[in-house]
Amino acid sequence: MALTIASREVDGITVLDLSGRITLGEGSVQLRDAIRGLIGKGTKNILLNLGKVDYIDSSGLGELVSAYTTAKNQQAEVKLLNLTKRVHDLLQLTKLYTVFDIKDDEASAIASFK
Amino acid sequence: MESVSQVEAAACKLAAETGLNDDERFHVTMAAREAAVNAVLHGNEYDPAKRVTASFENNGEALVITVADQGKGLDPKTVPDPLAPENLLRGTGRGLFLIRSFMDEVHFRQLHPGTELTLVKHLSPADKRSIKRLNRDFNAG
Numbered sequence: 300m301a302l303t304i305a306s307r308e309v310d311g312i313t314v315l316d317l318s319g320r321i322t323l324g325e326g327s328v329q330l331r332d333a334i335r336g337l338i339g340k341g342t343k344n345i346l347l348n349l350g351k352v353d354y355i356d357s358s359g360l361g362e363l364v365s366a367y368t369t370a371k372n373q374q375a376e377v378k379l380l381n382l383t384k385r386v387h388d389l390l391q392l393t394k395l396y397t398v399f400d401i402k403d404d405e406a407s408a409i410a411s412f413k
Numbered sequence: 414m415e416s417v418s419q420v421e422a423a424a425c426k427l428a429a430e431t432g433l434n435d436d437e438r439f440h441v442t443m444a445a446r447e448a449a450v451n452a453v454l455h456g457n458e459y460d461p462a463k464r465v466t467a468s469f470e471n472n473g474e475a476l477v478i479t480v481a482d483q484g485k486g487l488d489p490k491t492v493p494d495p496l497a498p499e500n501l502l503r504g505t506g507r508g509l510f511l512i513r514s515f516m517d518e519v520h521f522r523q524l525h526p527g528t529e530l531t532l533v534k535h536l537s538p539a540d541k542r543s544i545k546r547l548n549r550d551f552n553a554g
């Protein structure tokens with residue numbers, strides 16, 4: 300299933316609800332464009348809701364890292380929300396769990412930006 | 414990227430016909446996909462004149478998947494460790510690590526030109542089902 304991205308605002312935080320796969324050719328470019336678009340508009344706080352992302356490959360992992368570093372370079376912040384077990388396991392295996400601020404509850408994730 | 418999807422689908426089908434559990438089937442399928450991505454992207458460098466060749470075998474003892482490209486060749490020793498602190502924030506370089514993490518054996522063979530990766534997943538006695546072999550030849554793109 301291709302990646303779909305829906306954007307919403309919660310207490311000034313931009314939440315991107317992602318659904319589908321983040322893989323080379325199937326979602327990594329969409330994610331990159333979405334993040335760069337937000338950062339380009341001056342958005343500082345971005346929460347990626349991965350609750351409906353059932354598959355990420357190495358390119359998708361790289362895209363998450365790029366989102367993190369792109370934001371950091373612009374004094375913005377990207378956090379992750381609601382990892383599925385598969386995505387959680389991949390982030391642990393690749394040690395990216397130590398890079399990202401990862402939340403499993405949206406309210407506390409939103410509050411953590413303030 | 415059609416060839417990547419085809420390799421992924423064939424590996425998924427092969428793994429599904431064993432007694433491997435969900436996680437193991439996922440690992441085999443993902444490793445095959447990563448090998449195909451490497452072949453298309455880093456091996457053939459998207460050159461439509463070059464081909465990716467893959468084979469999928471359940472020999473009764475193990476699942477054996479080979480993926481070959483026609484690129485310049487890959488020396489696995491030159492691939493940086495993606496877990497090293499200085500590499501953690503790199504956007505690329507995790508594919509081979511995932512393949513090695515998910516499979517029991519990974520072998521490289523230089524083809525001049527190209528590289529062949531052989532991925533092996535051992536089957537426990539309960540996993541051993543029908544012996545099956547499938548050869549596929551894909552376009553590079």
